Structures are given as C-alpha cells and as structure tokens.
Amino acid sequence: MLLDALLPDDAAGSAAADAWALIEALYPLCRSLTGDGVRQTLDRIGERIPLIRTEVPSGTPAYDWEIPREWNIRDAWIADVGPGGNGRRVVDFRAHNLHVMGYSVPVRQMMTLAELQPYLHSLPDRPDWIPYRTSYYREQWGFCLRHRDRERLGPGPYEVVIDADLAPGHLSYAESVIPGQGESDDEVLVYTHTCHPSLANDNLSGIAVAVELARALHHAPTKPRLTWRFIFGPGTIGSLAWLSRNEERLGRVRAGLVLGLLGDPGVLHYKHSRRGDTLTDRAAAHVLRGTATHENAEAKLLDFEPYGYDERQFCSPGFDLPMGRLTRSPNSTYAEYHTSADDLTLIRAAQLASALQTLARLASVIDANRTPLNLSPKGEPRLGKRGLYGSVGGGAPGAFEHALLWVLNQADGSRDLLAIAERARLPFEQVEQAASALERAGLLRTLERTEAAPDSESRKKGPPP
Numbered sequence: 480m481l482l483d484a485l486l487p488d489d490a491a492g493s494a495a496a497d498a499w500a501l502i503e504a505l506y507p508l509c510r511s512l513t514g515d516g517v518r519q520t521l522d523r524i525g526e527r528i529p530l531i532r533t534e535v536p537s538g539t540p541a542y543d544w545e546i547p548r549e550w551n552i553r554d555a556w557i558a559d560v561g562p563g564g565n566g567r568r569v570v571d572f573r574a575h576n577l578h579v580m581g582y583s584v585p586v587r588q589m590m591t592l593a594e595l596q597p598y599l600h601s602l603p604d605r606p607d608w609i610p611y612r613t614s615y616y617r618e619q620w621g622f623c624l625r626h627r628d629r630e631r632l633g634p635g636p637y638e639v640v641i642d643a644d645l646a647p648g649h650l651s652y653a654e655s656v657i658p659g660q661g662e663s664d665d666e667v668l669v670y671t672h673t674c675h676p677s678l679a680n681d682n683l684s685g686i687a688v689a690v691e692l693a694r695a696l697h698h699a700p701t702k703p704r705l706t707w708r709f710i711f712g713p714g715t716i717g718s719l720a721w722l723s724r725n726e727e728r729l730g731r732v733r734a735g736l737v738l739g740l741l742g743d744p745g746v747l748h749y750k751h752s753r754r755g756d757t758l759t760d761r762a763a764a765h766v767l768r769g770t771a772t773h774e775n776a777e778a779k780l781l782d783f784e785p786y787g788y789d790e791r792q793f794c795s796p797g798f799d800l801p802m803g804r805l806t807r808s809p810n811s812t813y814a815e816y817h818t819s820a821d822d823l824t825l826i827r828a829a830q831l832a833s834a835l836q837t838l839a840r841l842a843s844v845i846d847a848n849r850t851p852l853n854l855s856p857k858g859e860p861r862l863g864k865r866g867l868y869g870s871v872g873g874g875a876p877g878a879f880e881h882a883l884l885w886v887l888n889q890a891d892g893s894r895d896l897l898a899i900a901e902r903a904r905l906p907f908e909q910v911e912q913a914a915s916a917l918e919r920a921g922l923l924r925t926l927e928r929t930e931a932a933p934d935s936e937s938r939k940k941g942p943p944p
C-alpha cells in the first residue's frame with residue numbers, strides 16, 4: 480500500500496512549523512560528540528517520537544576507532560585583566576557556545592595576548608562570524624571569535640578559563656523504530672547527526688526533518704510495509720558505534736538515507752550510494768528528477784564520493800549499504816557553513832516544508848515498491864468484466880487504464896514497480912495504484928524478495944501441474 484496520506488500539503492505545513500519550533504528549542508544547547516547537550520537534545524526529540532536510547536562507554540572499540548571520553552562544559556571565558564581591562568570578559572562562552580573549540584581540555588591560566596594568539600581562531604574574510612572548530616581526537620584547547628573583536632584585543636594579560644570535564648563517560652545515541660506490517664523484517668535506515676552546537680542548518684534542520692518524518696510514519700493511517708529505523712547520533716563515531724553493535728541487522732537493510740542541511744535556501748541535492756543503482760538511488764532519481772514528475776525540476780543528483788557525512792561509514796566497502804544522502808546545499812558549499820552565521824536566519828520554514836514533502840514522497844516510493852507478477856499473462860485479461868476498464872469501447876484509454884496495461888504487460892517478475900514507472904514514463908503513484916487494483920482483482924501478486932522470477936520458458940508452457 481502507498482503511504483499516500485503521509486504528509487499532504489496542510490500536514491506538511493504544520494509539520495514544518497513543529498520542526499521550526501524544535502530547532503528553536505535545540506539551538507541554544509551545546510552539543511558535541513558526547514555529553515549532556517546531546518542527552519538534552521535526545522530528551523526533546525523523545526517528547527515528539529518514541530526513542531530507544533543507547534549509552535556506549537568511553538573506550539569501547541568501534542572498528543578502527545574507539546568511543547572517546549565524554550566532554551561536558553560549564554563555562555569558559557577570556558577576561559582582560561590588564562590596565563583598563565577591568566576584568567571584562569572579551570570572549571564569553573555564555574554569549575555563544577561556538578566561542579569554545581569543541582572538546583577543549585580544561586584550562587585556567589594567565590596569558591599575554593602574544594601567548595594567547597596561537598589558541599585563537601577567527602575568519603579575517605568574514606570578520607563578524609564566529610568559526611566552528613573542534614579537536615575531538617587530539618588533546619588541545621582553543622577559542623573562536625569574531626575577527627573584528629580579535630583585532631581590538633589589547634596586550635593583556637588575560638585570564639583564560641575553560642571550565643570543562645573530559646573524562647570517562649558515554650556516547651549517547653537514540654533510535655526510533657516504526658515496525659513494518661509485512662511478513663519480512665526488511666528495514667530502511669535514516670541517520671542524522673546530532674553533534675553540532677548552536678548551528679541551525681547543519682544538524683538541527685536534519686534532526687527536525689527526521690523527527691517529523693518519523694512522527695508522520697508513526698501516525699500514518701496505513702502502516703509501512705518495511706520497518707523504518709531512525710538513528711540520531713554524532714557524526715562518524717556515532718554511525719560507527721551503531722554499525723559495530725548492529726552488524727547482524729545489516730543484511731535486512733533495503734534502503735536508507737543520511738539527512739542533513741535541509742533548511743537553507745538551496746535546491747535539494749541527492750547524493751548516490753556507493754553502488755549507485757540501489758532502491759534508494761532509483762527512488763530518489765524518480766522522485767527528484769523523474770520524467771513524469773517535474774515538481775523538483777531544479778533538484779540535483781550527485782554521484783557518490785567518499786567525502787561527506789555518515790554515508791562515508793555506511794557506504795564503506797565493508798558495509799556498502801544502499802544509503803544515499805539528501806541535503807539542500809551540500810556541506811562546505813555555502814559561506815555560512817560551520818560558522819555562527821548558520822543560525823535561524825539562514826533557514827526557512829518553507830524550505831523545511833518542501834524538504835519534508837519530497838522526503839515523504841520518497842519514503843512512500845521506497846516503502847511501496849515491490850515486484851509484481853501477472854497471474855494471467857497469456858493475452859490481456861478482460862478488465863471490463865472485473866470493473867477495471869471503461870465499459871464503452873472506442874475511446875483511448877484514460878490514465879488509469881493506461882497504467883493498468885503497463886503493469887500487466889511488464890509484470891513478468893523481472894521488474895519492480897519503480898522500473899515499470901520509469902519505462903512507462905508514469906508517476907510511481909499511478910503505477911502503484913494500478914498494481915493494487917490488479918492485486919485486488921486477483922490478476923497480480925507480489926513476488927517475495929527471495930522468490931526467483933519465473934523464467935519465460937516455464938511461462939510459455941503454462942502453469943506447473
């Protein structure tokens with residue numbers, strides 16, 4: 480069945496408003512790979528959708544990596560204690576959490592400006608923006624500030640404080656699972672990263688859109704055929720931690736998406752999986768650029784490359800999962816990327832809404848795709864007597880009849896509905912509705928994934944005795 484009521488126009492608008500409210504609530508939290516900012520983020524997500532939460536202890540191996548120590552920060556500042564400085568905070572974590580390099584080790588010392596300079600990061604060509612910097616896997620510390628403020632700093636001395644803990648703890652991730660109604664336990668994975676502090680498009684738009692898609696699936700009037708598993712975890716180490724704990728599940732993954740950067744003004748970009756021809760890739764190409772569906776005429780399809788977000792791990796050769804990535808502007812391709820200018824003014828509710836609608840349609844196609852088999856393949860079955868065809872002859876077939884003919888003709892067990900839609904140059908939804916009608920009339924059945932297509936020789940001879 481098609482999840483056609485997943486996010487109709489009015490529902491997409493209110494889902495985008497809810498996504499916006501979640502982004503506003505999450506924006507002030509100081510997230511990182513680990514720590515209480517991530518837990519508070521998962522708490523807020525858990526108010527919207529059911530979550531299964533996992534805490535992985537520091538030091539746990541994940542392939543060539545290991546779970547780092549947990550980082551929690553309470554406060555940080557650089558205070559001018561020189562003549563005339565009056566102890567004023569010239570850089571203050573409480574004003575913006577991007578001011579501290581993520582995973583900075585604790586510091587408390589007096590320094591001159593010259594001593595401090597190597598620990599400062601700013602953007603000379605964007606003097607009003609604070610850069611986002613991290614040092615996850617090398618012990619160091621640093622402050623990020625507007626270049627304009629940096630140029631105003633006097634000789635000091637400065638009191639430099641980072642009041643943080645970097646200690647054995649846990650990495651937190653969470654899953655929301657919508658069980659499929661079918662007999663199979665095939666799954667679709669959706670991953671979005673949760674490790675960026677006050678950045679709106681990069682991480683919060685992906686989180687909020689994933690939450691709303693999951694919520695729509697949880698409440699869909701028609702239950703999905705496949706099991707949908709949404710994972711909220713930090714970039715790289717989060718997907719590696721999840722993969723290392725779920726290898727037995729990976730054989731069931733039929734499709735999947737990494738989501739992020741979905742609120743900026745850019746057009747949608749789908750990046751192919753490593754294999755390039757998976758169900759996810761074919762469904763995305765049909766929905767984003769299909770010949771019969773011009774709604775996203777501006778959307779772009781990108782070839783796979785090994786740089787990006789967590790598709791790097793899911794599409795590494797040891798897994799090679801059928802996972803693509805959906806973003807608006809890809810990472811590193813817009814000026815505000817990884818700076819304080821990636822705030823709520825960069826993103827638009829209308830962009831969240833249209834990303835959600837495209838995703839809902841993509842999810843419906845992935846979920847409803849199946850391989851049909853014509854049970855009456857010798858000649859055309861009589862559709863009129865089954866109430867499927869206009870009773871008055873002579874006119875050209877309507878759109879529905881046209882789709883019925885295509886499905887019957889192509890349903891030899893070698894093609895799925897998506898391939899039929901592409902060959903017929905029809906929207907997937909029309910082909911799916913025709914297939915459902917033919918199934919109800921007993922003229923079609925779905926081949927199980929493990930079932931081989933009947934070869935043409937045996938079909939010519941007729942059904943087995």
Ligand code: ZN
Pocket residue numbers: 675681810817
């Ligand atoms: Zn990022």
